[in-house]
Amino acid sequence: MSQAPQLQREKRGPRVKLGGSVLALLQLQNRRQIRTRLSSLSSNGGLLQLDKPLDEGIVVEVLFHVGATTVRSHAEMLFPMWATKGCLQPFRFKDLDDGIRASLEDDLNSLLNISPNTPADEPGLP
16 A cells, blocks of 8 residues: 555644634736635645636745735636625645744744644544
């Protein structure tokens, strides 16, 4: 049996449901900007609340601020899911600096009120 799912699970960082409380700015390759909100976030990517979905596979620049961390990184848009109002579209960071990723993980852990040594997928966590 392949170990890929098991390895992927170990790399999974804490995920925080933000419910749209964090604003984000997307810049498309044609320099058009879209203001949106983050529905959830992890150190590997997140979920955006959009009025209209973006094409799957395009790369955008995403900018937002969480805790003490400001993230400005390229992100790949994944397959959108339709919601009651608009859509939810996941994204994956493409070139997030290791220092920013570590800072983001610390801020997400603070939001979850867990210690950095606690596994993110522990039962009972949101």
